[in-house]
Amino acid sequence: MRALTWHGKHDVRVDTVPDPEIVNPRDAIIKITATAICGSDLHLYDSVIPAMHRGDILGHEFMGEVVEVGRGSTSLRVGQKVVVPFVIACGQCFFCGKEQYSACDNSNPADKSDASEVAYGYPAAGLFGYSHLTGGYAGGQAEYARIPYSDFGPIVVPDGIEDERVLFLSDIFPTGWMAAENAGIEPGDTVVVWGCGPVGLFTIKSAIHMGAARVIAIDHHPRRLALAKQNGAEVLNYHEVKVLEALKEMTAGIGPDACIDAVGMEAHGFAPDNVIDAVKQETKLGTDRQHVLREAIMACRKGGRISMPGVYGGIGDKLPIGAFMQKGLTLKTGQTHVQKYLPKLLELVMDGQIDTTDLISHRLPLEEAATAYKNFHDNPNEWTKVVLKP
Amino acid sequence: MQTEPRSTDADMASTGFLNDDVHEGDHASSSIQAVMINRPRSELYAFWREFRNLPLFMANVRSVSSDGRDWVIAGPGGMDVELETEIVEDRPGEKIAWRSTEAADVDHEGWVEFRDNAFGRGTEVRVMISYDPLAGAVGKLVAKVMQREPRIQARRELRRFKQLMETGEVSTSQAPGAAPRG
Ligand SMILES: NC(=O)c1ccc[n+]([C@@H]2O[C@H](COP(=O)([O-])OP(=O)(O)OC[C@H]3O[C@@H](n4cnc5c(N)ncnc54)[C@H](O)[C@@H]3O)[C@@H](O)[C@H]2O)c1
Ligand SMILES: [Zn+2]
Numbered sequence: 001m002r003a004l005t006w007h008g009k010h011d012v013r014v015d016t017v018p019d020p021e022i023v024n025p026r027d028a029i030i031k032i033t034a035t036a037i038c039g040s041d042l043h044l045y046d047s048v049i050p051a052m053h054r055g056d057i058l059g060h061e062f063m064g065e066v067v068e069v070g071r072g073s074t075s076l077r078v079g080q081k082v083v084v085p086f087v088i089a090c091g092q093c094f095f096c097g098k099e100q101y102s103a104c105d106n107s108n109p110a111d112k113s114d115a116s117e118v119a120y121g122y123p124a125a126g127l128f129g130y131s132h133l134t135g136g137y138a139g140g141q142a143e144y145a146r147i148p149y150s151d152f153g154p155i156v157v158p159d160g161i162e163d164e165r166v167l168f169l170s171d172i173f174p175t176g177w178m179a180a181e182n183a184g185i186e187p188g189d190t191v192v193v194w195g196c197g198p199v200g201l202f203t204i205k206s207a208i209h210m211g212a213a214r215v216i217a218i219d220h221h222p223r224r225l226a227l228a229k230q231n232g233a234e235v236l237n238y239h240e241v242k243v244l245e246a247l248k249e250m251t252a253g254i255g256p257d258a259c260i261d262a263v264g265m266e267a268h269g270f271a272p273d274n275v276i277d278a279v280k281q282e283t284k285l286g287t288d289r290q291h292v293l294r295e296a297i298m299a300c301r302k303g304g305r306i307s308m309p310g311v312y313g314g315i316g317d318k319l320p321i322g323a324f325m326q327k328g329l330t331l332k333t334g335q336t337h338v339q340k341y342l343p344k345l346l347e348l349v350m351d352g353q354i355d356t357t358d359l360i361s362h363r364l365p366l367e368e369a370a371t372a373y374k375n376f377h378d379n380p381n382e383w384t385k386v387v388l389k390p
Numbered sequence: 391m392q393t394e395p396r397s398t399d400a401d402m403a404s405t406g407f408l409n410d411d412v413h414e415g416d417h418a419s420s421s422i423q424a425v426m427i428n429r430p431r432s433e434l435y436a437f438w439r440e441f442r443n444l445p446l447f448m449a450n451v452r453s454v455s456s457d458g459r460d461w462v463i464a465g466p467g468g469m470d471v472e473l474e475t476e477i478v479e480d481r482p483g484e485k486i487a488w489r490s491t492e493a494a495d496v497d498h499e500g501w502v503e504f505r506d507n508a509f510g511r512g513t514e515v516r517v518m519i520s521y522d523p524l525a526g527a528v529g530k531l532v533a534k535v536m537q538r539e540p541r542i543q544a545r546r547e548l549r550r551f552k553q554l555m556e557t558g559e560v561s562t563s564q565a566p567g568a569a570p571r572g
């Protein structure tokens with residue numbers, strides 16, 4: 001089959017690779033009908049996440065048709081259309097029992113879990129197409145994919161629904177939803193979202209759906225800011241205003257109730273802290289660029305909440321821990337517990353309550369995936385979200 | 391010719407992988423590992439006590455006889471290493487302990503213990519593996535095959551045991567499904 005494979009920093013290629021096969025009883029094979037490139041894939045593209053191997057198949061946002069099921073996969077049937085969560089979860093461990101699916105204890109193979117156990121204290125769960133830290137599973141920017149625990153994770157979608165309306169249930173819709181949920185939104189709240197990429201946009205949609213009185217979105221790409229505005233947010237361009245001052249002024253000195261970092265470890269910024277971080281990241285010291293997290297902590301009102309869907313992988317320093325403690329803030333974060341949200345979010349899509357397609361700027365064949373990566377990376381203003389068709 | 395590194399694994403290189411700060415038992419190299427398994431204690435004991443099941447989650451063990459005496463360990467290049475063991479303790483539902491016999495090339499002992507978690511989270515399983523990796527040429531080979539470190543070996547085997555007991559399978563991301571390397 002054809003698949004998008006990683007070969008190094010800024011080097012991805014569409015190669016011919018062996019077809020996946022059923023390995024374990026609960027596996028299924030799906031023929032992929034649509035897949036997307038995520039901001040998280042850019043961290044791999046920029047090579048700031050370790051434990052990548054040349055030839056790894058990328059992609060964790062995908063859906064398709066079931067073409068084969070293992071004898072232990074009792075709930076799926078050949079021919080069904082499914083969306084696959086990017087988090088691989090068994091459904092039976094302690095963490096899955098608590099609906100903390102991105103903490104699943106079984107999905108990261110034993111020979112792959114040592115690294116994350118060293119880096120994070122406990123092994124991470126398996127993710128599709130996201131380095132050997134999280135299992136080394138082949139991803140879904142491909143013609144076919146093997147789905148472990150297929151009787152548990154994938155959600156069957158109704159016949160006839162367009163792929164694009166449900167594709168983002170695989171990651172960014174639940175991620176935006178959980179980011180808003182983690183912000184603990186209360187009536188009258190002002191919620192600030194840093195980053196108007198796909199995750200930020202779904203966070204805005206979710207926060208408004210959950211009843212935020214006011215959402216303020218920050219980015220500097222005009223198209224992305226326009227999308228945020230179109231979704232009901234007030235917008236700030238961080239190249240034009242001093243973010244802290246603007247937020248203070250807009251909230252008449254109280255400050256925002258909840259601050260959401262939907263940017264993560266590759267935040268841009270010209271503040272000295274960020275320049276130092278960028279140098280450290282470049283030299284592979286594993287220091288994350290956490291400019292946005294710092295700004296969110298400083299901007300948040302006393303007693304407020306920080307939600308951090310943005311991905312970090314390494315070690316950070318110079319966090320304003322004093323401001324965090326003295327103001328009595330709360331922080332919630334994590335890879336999304338996708339499976340937990342799927343039934344509810346599919347319902348919202350079917351009812352037409354959330355527009356899941358307005359952010360898609362480009363639709364390309366899988367063969368052009370390498371170009372798509374380059375453009376999504378180099379020209380984020382125009383390339384807001386790419387859907388690939390194998 | 392390849393100039394670029396084949397992977398960025400080296401970024402993860404850490405002394406944590408060569409951890410030898412835990413010593414328990416009589417031998418040069420040993421480790422205790424614990425894991426919580428969300429299944430009844432009796433079921434876990436019974437599965438382990440059926441010694442022929444052990445290769446299902448012990449990656450380098452090719453076969454074990456039903457009395458737990460004769461172990462065949464897979465070596466590099468298809469070479470097998472035999473290990474004779476005796477069961478020195480067997481408390482149904484609770485503990486199984488074993489030790490290599492005089493005849494064995496590798497000085498080896500271990501036990502597995504099953505306990506109910508007091509707070510209803512399942513069964514606590516503890517495994518101790520201990521052996522002298524320097525006991526002769528075959529011992530060295532076995533040590534190498536067993537991924538050198540008993541701690542890593544025990545940890546991985548327990549993870550696989552847990553996966554198998556909780557989910558019915560041992561998770562893997564091995565090819566096919568992975569791209570050609572290099
Ligand atoms: N928690 C999860 O499970 C999960 C899932 C998916 C994605 N993510 C993460 O969410 C983050 C965003 O993903 P995305 O797909 O939207 O990525 P993206 O790269 O498309 O968007 C990031 C946006 O942040 C903006 N930005 C950069 N620096 C900024 C700053 N200083 N202030 C304000 N905005 C700034 C960029 O201009 C860009 O528009 C990434 O870190 C991604 O890895 C997390
Ligand atoms: Zn994603």
Ligand SMILES: [Zn+2]
Binds near residue numbers: 089091093096107
């Ligand atoms: Zn699980």
